[in-house]
Amino acid sequence: MKIPSSVCVYCGASSRVADIHKQAAHALGDGLGRRGIRLVYGGGRVGLMGIVADAALAAGGEVVGIIPEHIQSAEVEHTGLTELHVVDSMHTRKRMMAEQSDAFVVLPGGLGTLDEAFEILTWRQLQLHDKPILIADVDGYWRPLLALIDHMVAEGFARIDRSRLYRVVDHIDDVFTALEEQPDPAVPIQPRKL
Template sequence: MKTLSSVCVYCGASAQVADVHKEAAHALGDGLARRGIRLVYGGGRVGLMGIVADAALAAGGEVVGIIPDHIQSAEIEHTGLTELHVVDSMHTRKRMMVEKSDAFIILPGGLGTLDEAFEVLTWKQLRLHDKPIIIADVDGYWRPLLGLIDHMVAQGFARIDRNRLYRVADQIDSVFTALEDAPDPRSPDRSRKL
């Protein structure tokens, strides 16, 4: 991919996770910053979200957080970011994250991460964008989900060209290789709205 200035990372806000996931988040944030790629994420200071942001900042990177006001009011926003946008809703947050990013990386996470991941995957399937999506299957975390997607395809509920829709990487180094190998996005269908 020739033009990659910002990457959106979806990931969990829980700190009660295995060290392998924390290490992956740190390596991803550090790696993005060292490559001069701006991190766009959900704006939190806790869990993998905080780790990926802190690692990018420590390596001299730019970090843009986008957080809904109802989450910000719980005082979990990261206050040391390059930019923090407080928005009116989850819908606005997700749309801004897509608009500000050239690609998407899905680290392990919970229901919120699944929500964001499936929305960006669905939007790509509907040709609302054509940006690369990398599923970081750290320690096999997403294997059950990938199996479910295969099951949906086998049962006729989805026709997915996985190589066009997303790539899977099992290590952070492989995530960066997948980003580098991603084709330049085609122009989205401008008649469709996010």
């Protein structure tokens, strides 16, 4: 696969996290911007979200934020983006982020990050899209989640071809190598109405 022209990044909005996660967000944003890959993300200016956006912008990249009205009203939107879309709901946000992206990277985050990641993973499992999904397991952050997924499979609750559904990388530099190694998507995004 050629390097995608746009990558959606799911990540946390908390600033009360270890420096290694902040550094990873900065490295990812910087790497996207330097490679001319457009960043699509949740539109926030705080936490890892703000760091990844600021780094991409500082490196000369384009950044598209998509934020729901109820979050924007808390005045946490990033006002210096290439584009900022204010939408009516979380569902609309997730659909637009998916439609505008060629691949997805999951950085460390909280419940919102899990929500976004599992929805895009589920859509791929249901063959609603075939875009690459990379889980950046920075400092082993996602190991408990990956173990839970293995447990679901072992218990018969999920039949997952992990190698086809997602790829795990341990370092941000590996994100770009992994994106280049992914096959071209065969199925465009076709989310169903909820």
